[in-house]
Amino acid sequence: MIKRALLTAGLIIMWMGWIPGHSPANAEEAPLPDTRILKTHIEAMKEAPRGPFSRIRWFCRDGTIHPPKPYPCEERGGGVQHGEWSDRTKALRAKGYHIASVLADTDAGALIRTPEFPDILRQMILEQFLINADDGWIYRQARYYRGALQAEDEEAGGRELLLALVQQKSWREDRFPVLREAVRFLPHGRDNARITRMRQLSRAMGERDPEFNALRIKLHVRPDADDARAVRDYAARSAAPEDKAEYAELAGLIDAIYRTDNLVAEMAILATRLPDPSIAEVLTRQAARLVSARTPEAGLEVMAGLLRFLRDHLHQAGSPALMLAFLDISLGLEDNFFRVGSQLAPRLKHYPRRTRLRWLGSGIDALRGVGLISGRQRSFLNASLRAVTRAEPLLAVYKGELDYLARVPGWADRFHSLRFSRTVDHLAAIEPLTRRYLHDRLHTSPLLFYTAVIDTLLTDADRLTGVSHTLFGQKISGGLRGLNPGLARGILRFAPEPPDRTPLARDGIYVLPATTDALTPVAGIITAGEGNALSHVQLLARNLGIPNVASDRRLLSRLEKKAGEPVVLAVSPGGVVRLAGDGPEWESLFKKEKQSAPDMVIRPDLNKIDLTTRRFFSLADLRASDSGRICGPKAANLGELKHHFPQAVTEGVVIPFGVYRALLDRPFAPGGPSIFEWMKGQYAAIGAIPAGQARQNAESRFLEEMRNRILSIDSGPEFRRTLARAMKNILGEDGTYGVFVRSDTNVEDLSGFTGAGLNLTVPHVVGFDNIIRAISRVWASPFAERAFRWRQGHMEGPEHVYCSVLLMKSVPADKSGVMVTADLANGNTDTLYVAVNRGVGGAVAGQRSEELRIDLSTGKIRLMAQATEPLRRVLLPKGGLKKIPAGNSDSVLEPDEILRLIRLARSVPEKFPRLRNNQGEPVPADIEFGFYNGDLVLFQIRPFLENRHARRSLFLHGLDKRPEKMRGRKVDLDEVGG
Secondary structure, eight states: OOOHHHHTOSOOOOOTTSSTTOOGGGSOOSOOOOHHHHHHHHHHHHHSTTTTEEEEEEEETTSOEEOSOSOTTTTTTOEEEEEEEOHHHHHHHHTTOOOSOOOTTOOHHHHHHSTTHHHHHHHHHHHHHHHHHTTTGGGTTGGGSTTSOOHHHHHHHHHHHHHHHHTSHHHHTTTHHHHHHHHHHSOSSOOOOHHHHHHHHHHHHHHHOGGGHHHHHHHHHSOOTTHHHHHHHHHHHHOOGGGHHHHHHHHHHHHHHTOOHHHHHHHHHHHHHOSOHHHHHHHHHHHHHHHHOOSHHHHHHHHHHHHHHHHHTGGGSOSHHHHHHHHHHHHHHHHHHHHHHHHHGGGGGGSOHHHHHHHHHHHHHHHHHHTSSOHHHHHHHHHHHHHHHSSOOBHHHHHHHHHHHTTHHHHHHHHHHHHHHHHHHHHHTTOGGGGHHHHHHHHTSTHHHHHHHHHHHHHHHHHHHTOOEEETTEEEOSSEEEEEOEEEEEEEEEOOSSOOSOOOOTTEEEEESSOOTTOOOOSEEEESSOOOTTSHHHHHHHHHTOOEEEEOGGGHHHHHTTTTSEEEEEEOTTOOEEEEEOOGGGHHHHHHHHHHSOOOOBOOOTTTOOOSOOSOEEGGGOOGGGBTTTBOHHHHHHHHHHHHOTTTSOOEEEEOHHHHHHHHTSBSSTTSOBHHHHHHHHHHHHHTSOTTHHHHHHHHHHHHHHHHHHHHOOOOHHHHHHHHHHHHHHTOSTTSOEEEEEEEETTSSOSSOOOTTOSOEEEEEESHHHHHHHHHHHHHGGGSHHHHHHHHTTBSSGGGOOEEEEEEEOOOOSEEEEEESSOTTTOOTTEEEEEEEESTTOSTTOOOOEEEEEETTTOOEEEEEOOOOSEEEEEOTTSSEEEEEOOOOSOSSOHHHHHHHHHHHHHHHHHOTTOBOTTSOBOOEEEEEEEETTEEEEEEEEEOOOOHHHHHOHHHHHHHOOOGGGTTOBOOTTSOOO
C-alpha cells in the first residue's frame, strides 16, 4: 500500500543549480534519446529499488552536500535529507521533464518568480496524479528506500509554496483552476484527493484482479456509502493476503468520502478565525444549513452555493493561511457534492422537471466554484435557465435552451484543457498514462452530476418532440451536436494522435481530436473538440456538404468499438445526428440522393479572365467586378471594401493572373513544350488511369514536379525591378513593413465553391528578397497535395487554375476572427455569428475561439463558446510569427467592438450585392476582421456558401420532422416527465 507520506513524494521542483548537488553538470549533455527510449527509462525507474534516485544525501543551506550521517548540517544553517537524482533523472529534468520533484529544500519565492513556473507546477500536479494512478509510478519500489523523502519536510515545503501562491492575485483569479489542483495534490498537512484516490486505487486493483472489476465499475459510475462494506466483504472473501491492506485503504477512503461531520466542524472553526464578520456569518449559516439538511438534495444545493461562495470570496479570507483553508474546505465540499450527486443520479427521472432544472443551477454554481467554467459562462447559463423557468415554456423554446445548457460538458472540457493539455501532451511523450488525468479530473467533479441531470432532461424533451440523435440504433439525448448538415457513407476511422502529415482516406468518416486546417478530403467528420464553427475547414466542409459532428469524449469508447466498419453518417439541417452501420438497406437512399444532387463542378470562367494584363495594382484600384478577371476574389473584394471603408483596409499590391500565365508559357525544358502544354498532357494521362492508388501516385508525382518547376523559375530582373517600384510607391521603403503574401486564384469564393484556406498564405514577410521567395511559394501552392485533393474532385479544366498574388501590408492585430452575417443553425440573416481570438489569424485555423451569436436588431448576445486557445500569434520585427501566452480573460471582444461589427454587418447587403450563390440568390457574407489599437481592420470578404442539397435533402429534413401535434405545445415543468 502506498502511504500518504510517500504518495506525495517529490512535488516541488527546484531549478537545477539552486542547491548544490542538484546541478545537471554531471548529467548526460548529449541530446536525449527518442521518446521510445525515454519511456523505457521511466519503466526502469518504476522497478528500480531506488527509483529516480542514485543515493541518499544531506543538502545543507550553505550549499554543501554530505553523506547520510547524524546532523551534518547542524552548523551549516540547517538542511534536509532526501534522495539525490540519478543521471537519467537529471538529464530528463534538464530537457524539461520535471520528474522526481523534491519539495523539502525549495525556495518557494524564487521558484514562483521563474517564467517557467506555471508549467513546472502543472508537472508537479501530474506527477502526483501518476503516483496515485500507477501504483507509485517511478517511486513504485523507491517508496521502500529509506530516507529518499521525508514526509514532514515535504509537507512543510508544500505548505510554504501554496501559501506563497495564494498571496498572488493572478493565481487566485486567472490561474485559480491550477491553484486549486495544486492544493488538491501537493502535501501540506491535509488529504483532499479522496475521490481521485478512490478511483485510481480501485482501477489499479481491478487491473490486478479481474474479479474485482464489477465493483470497480460500480465505484467509477455510481459509488455510495454501502460500497465500503462491499469492498470489505470482497477482501474477506477473495483478496490475496498481500493485497488486504490496499482493500482496507479503499474501504477507509469510501467511509471518509461519505462523512460530512468533519467538514462542517472545520467550517465552524474557520468562521471564528475570519476577519470579515459578514463572510464568517455566511459560512456559519451555511454550515448550519448543511447539518440541518433533511434530504441529500437539500444538502447538494447548499454545497453548490458554498463552492461558488468560497471561490468568489477567496481574496477576502484574510491571511494566506485562511485562504488555503478556504481551498481545503472547497475540496472537501466537492467530495461531498460528488457523493450526493452519485446518490441522486439513479433516481433523477423520478423528479419533476423544475427540480432537475434547479439542480442544473446548482451544478453550474458548483462548476464555477471548482474552476471548470468561468463567471461569464455562468451568467449566460443562468440566463438560459431563467428563460425556461419563469413560466411554462413552449416546447421549441424549452428544447432549444436545454440544447444550450448541454454545451456545459464541452465548455468544461475546453476550460480544463486550456490549463493542462499542453503539459499533459508533453509528459505523455514519456508516460502515456498522463492522458488519463484530463478524463479523471472531469469525472470526479460536479460535471458528472450535471451531465446526468441534463441527459435525463434531454431524453424527456426528445420524447416530447419525437426527435433524437441515434448512435448505432440507440437513441442518444446528449453528447452529440450536429455542426454541418450532410449525408455520407464510409469507413469509421480514428485519425492518428498526435496527427501526422499522412493524407486521410477520402472514404473515411474520421473521428478527430479536433478539426485542423491541415485536414485532407474525407467523407465525414466527428470531432471530440470542434475548434470553432467558422474555421476554414469548417466552412469548406459546410460548403461541400460533408457532415460534421461534435461528440463528447464520453461517447468515444462506443465509437472505438465500430472502428474499421462501414457506417453511414447523417446530420440534419436542424442538427439531428444519425450514425449507423452501412448495409443494403441504405442503397436506395444513396441512389436517390445522387440522382437529386449531381456532383458540384468547378468551371473557371474563361470568357471573363484576362491573362494579358501584367502590370501591378494597388488595392485601391480594384473593385469586386475585377474578381476572376485580373485577380482573384480576395484582392477584388478587398478593393471594394477599401472603397467603402478606406480606413479599415490596409494597403496592398496585387500581381495579376497574367504574370502567372506568363510563367506557365515558359518552356518546361529547353526545346520542349511550354509548362502549360506539358501540364495539360499530364492531366490527360492521369485521367486515363483508373481511380485508385496508381492514379493517386501519378498525381503526387505530377504535383511534386509542378511545384519544383515553378519554384525553380527565375522571375527575372524586370519583374523584380517593377515590383520593387510598385511596393515602394504603395507600401513604403523596403524593410520598414511586412506583408502577408496571399494566394488568390480564379477557383475560390465562387458562387458554388468557397475553397476556404486551400492555398498558401505566407505570413508577415519582411524584406524584398524574402518576399520574392514567398511569391514563388504562393505560385506553386495550387499544386500542393491538400489543395489539389479538395479541389480536383470538383474541377473541370484543371489546367485553368490561375494564381494572382496579394501582398497585403501586415497589421499587428490585437485580436482577429471571422464573422458570418447569418445564423449558422437556421440561416436567418437577422443574426450575426462571430468567432474571434487574441492575436493575428485568431480563428481561421480551427483555434478554440470565443463564439458569439448576436441579434442584429437588438444587439443581444449569446455566448456559444469561450476562447480557450492557450497561445496567440504575434508579428516578429524581422518577419514571421511567434506564439506567446494568450492570457486568461473571460472575453475577447469589448462591447464597443461588437457594436462596430453589428454596424458593418448591417451595411453588407447594400454595399456588396454581388455576394450570391450559383442560383443567383443573395447569400450572407463571411468576413475576416481584426482590431488593432481599438480600430476595426478588414482582411477579407467572401460569400458564405452552404451546400444547397444538404439543406434541402428530404431524408435529412425527415430527421428534423416533429409530430404536428407537438407544434405550439407548452411544457409543464411541475410534471415528472420521463
